[in-house]
Amino acid sequence: MSNTPSENRARFGVPADSMVFARGVRKSYGTLEVLKGVDIDVPAGSVACIIGPSGSGKSTFLRCINHLEKLTGGILLVDGAFVGYDLRDDRLYEVKDDELCQRRAEIGMLFQSFNLFSHMTVIENLMEAPVHVRHVPVDQAKAEALELLSRVGLSDKVDRYPRELSGGQQQRVAIARAMAMKPKVLLFDEPTSALDPELVGEVLQVMRDLAETGITMVVVTHEIGFAREIGDQLIFMDDGVIVERGNPREMIADPQSLRTKEFLSKVL
Amino acid sequence: MSKVDASEARTQPSSGGGEVGRLVVVPRRSYGIWIGTALTLVLSFFILRAFAVNPAFGWETAAGYLFHPSIMSGLLNTLILTVVIMALAIIIGTIVAIMRVSPSPVLRSFAGAYVWFFRGVPALIQLIFWFNLALLMRELSLTLPFVGEVFSIRTNDFMTPFFSAVLALSLCEAGYMAEIIRAGIKSVPSGQSEAARALGMPYRNILTRIVLPQAMRFVVPPTGNEAINLLKLTSLVTFIAVDDLFYSAQSIYARTFETIPLLIVVAFWYLAVVSIMSVGQHFLERRFGRSESRREPRVARVIRNAFGSRPKGAAT
Numbered sequence: 001m002s003n004t005p006s007e008n009r010a011r012f013g014v015p016a017d018s019m020v021f022a023r024g025v026r027k028s029y030g031t032l033e034v035l036k037g038v039d040i041d042v043p044a045g046s047v048a049c050i051i052g053p054s055g056s057g058k059s060t061f062l063r064c065i066n067h068l069e070k071l072t073g074g075i076l077l078v079d080g081a082f083v084g085y086d087l088r089d090d091r092l093y094e095v096k097d098d099e100l101c102q103r104r105a106e107i108g109m110l111f112q113s114f115n116l117f118s119h120m121t122v123i124e125n126l127m128e129a130p131v132h133v134r135h136v137p138v139d140q141a142k143a144e145a146l147e148l149l150s151r152v153g154l155s156d157k158v159d160r161y162p163r164e165l166s167g168g169q170q171q172r173v174a175i176a177r178a179m180a181m182k183p184k185v186l187l188f189d190e191p192t193s194a195l196d197p198e199l200v201g202e203v204l205q206v207m208r209d210l211a212e213t214g215i216t217m218v219v220v221t222h223e224i225g226f227a228r229e230i231g232d233q234l235i236f237m238d239d240g241v242i243v244e245r246g247n248p249r250e251m252i253a254d255p256q257s258l259r260t261k262e263f264l265s266k267v268l
Numbered sequence: 269m270s271k272v273d274a275s276e277a278r279t280q281p282s283s284g285g286g287e288v289g290r291l292v293v294v295p296r297r298s299y300g301i302w303i304g305t306a307l308t309l310v311l312s313f314f315i316l317r318a319f320a321v322n323p324a325f326g327w328e329t330a331a332g333y334l335f336h337p338s339i340m341s342g343l344l345n346t347l348i349l350t351v352v353i354m355a356l357a358i359i360i361g362t363i364v365a366i367m368r369v370s371p372s373p374v375l376r377s378f379a380g381a382y383v384w385f386f387r388g389v390p391a392l393i394q395l396i397f398w399f400n401l402a403l404l405m406r407e408l409s410l411t412l413p414f415v416g417e418v419f420s421i422r423t424n425d426f427m428t429p430f431f432s433a434v435l436a437l438s439l440c441e442a443g444y445m446a447e448i449i450r451a452g453i454k455s456v457p458s459g460q461s462e463a464a465r466a467l468g469m470p471y472r473n474i475l476t477r478i479v480l481p482q483a484m485r486f487v488v489p490p491t492g493n494e495a496i497n498l499l500k501l502t503s504l505v506t507f508i509a510v511d512d513l514f515y516s517a518q519s520i521y522a523r524t525f526e527t528i529p530l531l532i533v534v535a536f537w538y539l540a541v542v543s544i545m546s547v548g549q550h551f552l553e554r555r556f557g558r559s560e561s562r563r564e565p566r567v568a569r570v571i572r573n574a575f576g577s578r579p580k581g582a583a584t
Binding site for chain 1: 462464467473482
């Protein structure tokens with residue numbers, strides 16, 4: 001089998017420390033082209049923040065990373081390997097569902113609407129995937145879940161159902177649920193957009209703590225302040241292409257492109 | 269609006285409090301409701317009197333047959349039919365519902381055609397059709413290439429009245445159950461299965477552990493109705509001589525001509541079972557709605573269920 005990181009790295013010129021590597025990523029729905037050739041490099045352990053107006057394709061790109069959406073063109077490697085395919089003899093073979101699931105389990109994802117399993121308690125939400133996908137023993141999964149809940153400051157909500165929690169608490173549980181799979185990368189799809197303003201801070205604080213642990217993060221967000229403080233690179237997308245990218249502090253202080261300037265003046 | 273009014277009312281000093289206390293409210297006269305009430309009372313009186321004084325009802329005769337052995341075995345058969353058919357209908361219905369939401373257009377169309385046919389043809393006709401399957405196929409056999417005939421069975425040997433009743437009514441009922449379960453699956457927000465996919469859960473786990481359990485909350489109430497309908501629907505098997513409750517009553521009154529008393533016996537037992545099922549349905553709805561209702565420890569729930577009281581503030 002050749003979808004090994006080392007072969008791909010040599011063949012596609014992937015940097016050694018690359019966690020997410022995208023070249024010419026395209027995605028269309030029928031005749032509507034949402035992504036028109038996106039190149040991104042996210043080194044391991046870094047935080048990339050993607051901003052842009054709604055409809056710019058930033059969420060679609062995020063969903064391409066863990067293969068929730070299939071690409072219509074280009075390549076996308078996570079930790080040097082394709083997520084949904086095996087590369088053999090210049091052909092990309094779609095992998096089986098079970099294999100895809102195992103690879104996807106290494107990429108955590110957070111959603112705007114939290115999407116906690118509403119029929120399960122907090123601890124059941126955290127244990128579900130480790131126990132039923134990774135086949136971790138129940139006792140061990142429970143111990144790890146409790147540890148994660150204390151890290152996000154929710155040790156007192158273990159047996160609550162999601163609807164009994166505030167939005168901020170739900171998103172923190174969702175982060176703990178994603179971390180329970182010990183992912184290599186965490187993808188955040190506007191994690192604070194559905195929250196009341198006073199709850200945004202607690203979620204950003206948890207994300208800040210995560211960033212310090214050295215996990216790779218790709219964050220689609222409208223929180224420019226967060227991007228400036230935590231982001232290692234800032235990417236501005238508009239109309240399916242990357243308009244500008246760079247160091248967050250420099251880019252926010254002095255955007256080069258007119259479109260970036262316009263967008264930043266609206267959200268700052 | 270109302271907020272403003274309320275605050276004004278609070279801030280303004282009350283004037284003429286004594287005058288307000290002397291005012292008397294005269295209710296509106298609803299002549300229509302009075303006439304309706306009177307007519308209903310008169311009607312109820314005549315109905316009750318007819319039940320009480322008309323000797324043809326034969327209440328004593330009916331009471332005498334209430335626990336008649338052949339009525340009892342008929343009731344048992346009706347219950348067995350209902351349970352077996354409902355269980356099969358839920359299994360088949362779930363499979364058909366999953367096919368209806370599958371990505372494959374062939375599976376979707378097949379399931380659509382299934383629902384269209386088995387919901388569209390009257391149950392009685394399906395019942396008689398399956399009972400007479402021998403007219404269509406004399407025997408069923410499985411022949412494999414190189415192996416030859418593996419087995420062969422004459423249709424009439426297995427298509428007994430009871431078997432054809434179970435087969436026909438479960439296939440028919442499954443058509444309804446499929447639609448109910450499909451609606452339940454559709455009612456689960458798509459974010460739930462998306463989050464499960466993002467966690468690396470395979471399709472079968474997403475269905476069995478995330479989507480179906482949440483669909484249950486929407487599926488249980490109409491399924492209760494279907495079970496009650498089915499209980500009554502099983503009286504159709506009388507046509508193919510399965511000795512259910514109704515058939516047992518028929519075979520008694522065919523001999524004794526005590527038609528009305530025996531119909532009363534049958535109606536009594538159907539009503540009794542339906543009442544019990546309604547209570548059971550109530551508790552099932554509680555069980556599957558638990559993540560929606562307010563938090564309640566298991567012990568409290570058991571105690572409350574045992575004594576039948578409702579928790580404060582719980583939606584019913």
